[in-house]
Amino acid sequence: MCELLAMSANTPTDLCFSFTGLTRRGGDTGPHRDGWGVAFYEGKAVRAFHESGACASSRIAEVVQTHPIKSEVAICHIRQANVGSVCLANTHPFIRELWGQYWVFAHNGQLTGFSAEPGFYEPVGDTDSETLFCDMLNHLRAGGGRDLPLADMVQMLVRLSSSYAARGVFNLLLSNGDWLFTFCTTKMASITRRAPFGPARLKDADVTVDFEAETTPNDVVSVVVTEPLTTDEQWDVYQPGEWRLWQAGEVVMKGSVPVQTQLGT
Numbered sequence: 344m345c346e347l348l349a350m351s352a353n354t355p356t357d358l359c360f361s362f363t364g365l366t367r368r369g370g371d372t373g374p375h376r377d378g379w380g381v382a383f384y385e386g387k388a389v390r391a392f393h394e395s396g397a398c399a400s401s402r403i404a405e406v407v408q409t410h411p412i413k414s415e416v417a418i419c420h421i422r423q424a425n426v427g428s429v430c431l432a433n434t435h436p437f438i439r440e441l442w443g444q445y446w447v448f449a450h451n452g453q454l455t456g457f458s459a460e461p462g463f464y465e466p467v468g469d470t471d472s473e474t475l476f477c478d479m480l481n482h483l484r485a486g487g488g489r490d491l492p493l494a495d496m497v498q499m500l501v502r503l504s505s506s507y508a509a510r511g512v513f514n515l516l517l518s519n520g521d522w523l524f525t526f527c528t529t530k531m532a533s534i535t536r537r538a539p540f541g542p543a544r545l546k547d548a549d550v551t552v553d554f555e556a557e558t559t560p561n562d563v564v565s566v567v568v569t570e571p572l573t574t575d576e577q578w579d580v581y582q583p584g585e586w587r588l589w590q591a592g593e594v595v596m597k598g599s600v601p602v603q604t605q606l607g608t
Contacts, residue, residue, distance in 0.1 A: 345435070345451040346375055346569040347531070348419040349516045351523045353563045353591035355413035358383070360545070360552045363408045364572040367547035368421060370397030375421040378434035381407060382447045383414035384520040389445045390414075393434045415591070416523055418516050420449040432468035436516070437476050439464055442489035444519045448476040451569060452512030452528065479503050479517075493522070497588055497596055500524055504586065505600045514569065523589040525567050527581035528602050534578050535565040535592060543573045563592035 348365045350358050362381065370376035376397035383390045390412060398404040398421055420435035427433040436449040450472040459474050462481030466473040482503055487496060500517070504526040507513045515526040525531065538561075540554035558564070567589070571578040581587075584602040587594050 344530075344569070345420060345422050346373070347449055347451050347514060347516050347567070348569075348572075349449075349518075349523055349525065349567040350414070350417045351565045351567075351589035351592050352415050353593075354559075354561070355415055356562070356564050357411035357413055358417050358419070359408055359411055360543070360550070361566050361568075361572055362404075362419060363550055364545040364547050365419060365421060365568070366398040366401070366404050366408065367545075369399045369401075369404075371399035372547045373421075375423045377424040377429045378422040378431070379404065379420065380434045380436050380449075381417065381419040382436045382438060383412050384416045384445075384447075384518070385412075385414060387444065387520065389438060389447060389520075391436070391438060393431060395429055395431045395434055416518050416520055418447045418449050418518060418523075420451075420516075425453050426472075427468055427470035430468065433470045433473070435472060437473050439476070439480055441480055441484060441519070444521075446480065446517065446519050448472075448479075449516045450475060451514040451530075454507060454511035454513065457507070457510050475507060475513075494596070497524065501526075501586055501598065501600060505584075505602070508584070508600075508602045516567065521590070522595075523567070524586070525581075525589065526586045528583055530569050531567065531581040531585075532569075532571050532578040533565060533567045533581070533587075534571075534573075534576055535563065537563045537592075542575070544575050546572055546574045565589060565592045
């Protein structure tokens, strides 16, 4: 399966520690060697890096690990291909513009018998994930508008996610830069770090960080992943069908919908 990583914070924060742990799973401690990508929101813009090879041996991934790019929202994905060829066009996260904002999407899973209706947005690659993203944006574009209240927008996202989850595994990260929407059908976990901060140790690399030395007492930083990245922290595990909307590191809306337990990821 692929693995996901996202961050929501109340102040520009780098992802170096978590990204370092995730990259080891991309061809070293894990089999996800079929591409990787990460997108950082910087104001209204998005700084993105993509490669079709393994991130564990990537010089570009090494630069991202060691260069502290500050962001309030970031989304990352490492790929183990099941639908679509191994190529740059098929690497997540995918990015599109809607209503004057860049929307960033990453997906873990596989759907059975899904075909999108024709619409304004079309996939560039041949993955079911990018097709899902385009289908989701086409529904939002047709059924909403830039002035749609956030609560109504979220309910549309929940309805769409529920319909996709009925066809298979649908673990989702989605953001427009203002918020981060997450939806789980099989595996997802999160952690929120706030004062008093302490140390943390990665599971997949011999790296420990003292967050107290890297933060201020007002900082709130939340990380959402497929599998917990650290060995000495308590992660909050999502339940199948659970969704959460994050803003500035906090959960501002949440809920759950019925989903069938799916085999495979």
